[in-house]
Amino acid sequence: MNLETDNTKQVVLQVGGVLRKLRKEKNLNLEELSALSGVSKLTLGNIERGETNPTIGVLWKISKSLSIPLMALFSTESDVNLFRAGEGLRIVGEGNNWAIEPISQNVNNNMEMYRAYLQPNSSYYPEKHHHNTTELATVMSGTITIKVNDESYSLNQYDSISFSTNGTHSYTNYTNDVVVLHIILKYAI
Template identity: 80%
Template sequence: MNLETEDPKQIVLQVGAVLKKLRKERRLSLEDLSELSGVSKLTLGNIERGETNPTIGMLWKISKSLSIPLMALFPTEKNVNLSRAGEGLRFNGDGNDWVIEPIFQNNTNKDMEMYRAYLQPNSFYHPEKHHHNTTELATIMSGTITINVNNESYILNQYDSISFSTDGTHSYANRTNDVVVIHIILKYGI
């Protein structure tokens, strides 16, 4: 996680507390959650204690195994929400080629999440599997990108949109020399 305007240690501690609360509410041991998520028991314990900064891949696996949206792991208490590009929570994929920013992280609508995503020039991103029965909607805000869904490629330009089920595979490819900005909505069917 890359938290530019928030206190990173505080966010890591909050995520750990939320994870522990959710795990206990479901009466799961660390070992149970490890088996469900594929994240080691040691790593889960470190996350709960705020002793490690989890990757976006780990958080996806954990949220998927608990059948909750990713942002449910981040507590918030605001009534008015403002999401500015480049501020707040930022997650890097493997390396820094793919960066996402949750939009309205304290969204009370637990069946939908929005993200601003940035894919660096001449790079690719293959996301972790999403929750079962999830629909992804993507609108290209700037640039041109190739999105591969279940081995079929779609080239999208600025303001083009695509919607697809994430039960299969999908990936993003930026074959240009410019950063591509994408607005992504995940609609959960959980």
């Protein structure tokens, strides 16, 4: 996550509080969560205190180990949430070639939506998702190649693809322009 704005700093503190609450609800100490997630006890403690900048990969590992949707770590109690492109929470992947912005989360339906950005001439290889998750990606601008298991699919603006994340998948942008996607994840948890 980018810690540059006061708003983002507040979100980092919120994520830490939510993580601590969820961990305690599941009667786990930091050492036990570390063993489940593969994230060090030190890093988990730093996240809970709002002192670190977790990557998408670390957040995926934590959400998967707690059997919760990724965006549950960012949960709010509001009935109305506004997510403007380029404003608010932006989670950046390692290497800064991939970034996501939350658009919507429906906890009851185990579904969440992101706006994703893939930088020119780069690839993104996501962490393994929760078992039996379905991913739906729609290209909002640009052209992208999405590889699901061993099959590659080229998608243009407004094309969509849906697939099970039980295997492997990746996103590659072979162009000189940023690709913008809307991604929906439907969890089977």
